[in-house]
Amino acid sequence: MTDQNNASLPSFDFADVQAAHARIRDRIVHTPTLKSITLSELSGADVYLKFENLQFTAAYKERGALNALLLMDESKRKAGVIAASAGNHAQGLAYNARNLDIPATIVMPNTTPMVKVEQTRGHGAEIVIHGTNYDESYAHALELAEQRGLTYIHAFDDPHVAAGQGTVAIEMLETVPGLDRLIIPIGGGGLFSGMATAARAINPGIKLTGVQAALYPSMYGKLSGKTVTAGGDTLAEGIAVRNPAEFTAAVIKKYVDEILLVGEAQLERAVSLLLQIEKTVVEGAGAAGLAALLANQDKFAGEKVGLVLCGGNIDTRLLANVLLRDLARSGRLARLRLHLRDQPGALYNVVREFADHEVNIIEVYHQRVFTNLPAKGLITDIECEAKDRDQLEALIAALNKSGYDVRQVELAD
Template sequence: ASAGNHAQGLAYHATRLGIPSTIVMPKNTPTVKVMQTEGHGANVILFGETFDAAYAYSRELEAEHGFTFVHPFDDPRIIAGQGTVALEMLTDVPELDTLVIPIGGGGLISGCATVAKSEGRAIEVIGVQAELYPSMYNRVHHTEMPCGGDTLAEGIAVKEPGGITSKMVEALVDDIVLVSERRLEESVSLLLQIEKTVVEGAGAAGLAALLGEPQRFKGRTVGIVLCGGNIDPRLLAYVLLRDLARSGRMARLRIRLQDRPGALYKVAQIFEQLSVNILELSHQRIFTNLPAKGLSLDVECETRDREHLDRLMTALRRADYEVSQVELA
């Protein structure tokens, strides 16, 4: 059972060794993860809406068919293998004093924390979970926050962390922070725009933690693990466009107009004067609470930055237009 990344590693090596493999994934697993896993020769079964449901079904298949079950995180050998990430990071950058690592079931952080705390190293290890799936946070802090919802970080959307990993996290991890969906989106976008690196939501969780608490990490030499780049192109496009909207480089403005000839032309002149590119227009005459002679115009536009957008809205209001911005969550 896997949310997608463990599945690909297992499928690749099983096929390389001539061993048939069956992977159970949640039904909402991104298509790119399913295709990549099948491309490595695995038989993929989609079951349930969460990793935990897929995991339960995989154990049923194990009992029914006599399969050998390879746990995605709660196995000492898997933990040891994932811990080699930290070995490589410290070999390349020995001065690291902080590791920020995503937590799903806890295998990756357990292995990395073991390395970080060995040989007398004084490295702080911070775990990161999505706010919608604070399962390890609950286990360590003895809280009961709900786990569920549509998170961008489906790769770490685990409701029940491992028994072995929970004990290791309690013993070795210094803190666990929770990050919002907005921070996850921002991190995916920044990594692509600045680092030219495609990272999925779970892989961007470490950067999201830094963005959420910059003062906490100021002056530290921080290593973050980008633990996966399996994100559907369509979803990635949505994330990038939403980030453009939040930064003020794209906007949807709702403008109240009078339904008369030339009204659209006059408002478009203001956009032209300020060099604002109009991407899409949408009129609404019927389903509106405006008078019969009024209409609502939605204008999707492209600006240089937030200041440019503010100047556009100021110009529209000075021309006596009633205008508001359609905000994102």
């Protein structure tokens, strides 16, 4: 396929994805596509999950990186490859380069989680930490490529990479031929480009929905013609791309039915649900499809929907925070802030209310100095655990009835 509006864009069609499938199929994990009974009941759609977080490096990125490496000639392989990446592309490229005896250099911004840096280093790549964001790392990687004579392997702006990513759709539709829709995360657009090209060739009537983090709506803005701002700390850093490529944008524009945006709380809930229900660890970008599905249940009700759990590389401390925040949003964990008089028995009377309502106290914090209360007053924060929101609200109502000034410390949406 050559873009009709820009003949300079590379040719790309289903034949490229089919060739990639034949090339890499025996070198990657054929991850399962399984129906989730519980998520289907929860969402009102028939939900099928593609567990790409079960690849060796825990992400689909292995596919595109491997396809690009296998297409290199021997002289370029000997010289080596380089890429800029904050995680999954870095690991996929480093892992497959080592297996093919190709030297690999990865440039990573200094904001990259240490777990991803060390995992990539563990695959034998030379790690160069440079810049505070992807764009700065990318520019430096291009400089190093020219200086050292290395081949740059782009994370998404490369038809060989997109073809490899498209093999995800071939496997999904081989397993579940009757899918009505695919919901696919979009960052730079390589995954969507490859999967959409394959899916429409196999099933011309299939619907294709893209998902972006609301903090990074770059492809949505580019294709809709709207002015958007991309930036901020998103849980879905794997799709946090400010500047999508012309190549992927052209392919996505050809195939996409819509692009939906999901917020941080929706991403956190999806990550938590996948761990609780499917017992599988998924990073924010990998949970974006489920987040979009749950946020738009009426749109997808009754459809047979395929979701790609495209990665599982999430920092364990961050995962713990996500799970605790989800418990807080559900009303099972809470922090209650009370104003008390600084006198004997004040805290005892409050604690007795917690005991009467069978709400467990986890932590108690007193603040006597940095407060606008009178000198004999204090602020007490009590972190607690309830069975559900109704039990928590009953406790708050009882405390207010007893004359306490109680406020629940809320999480941001």
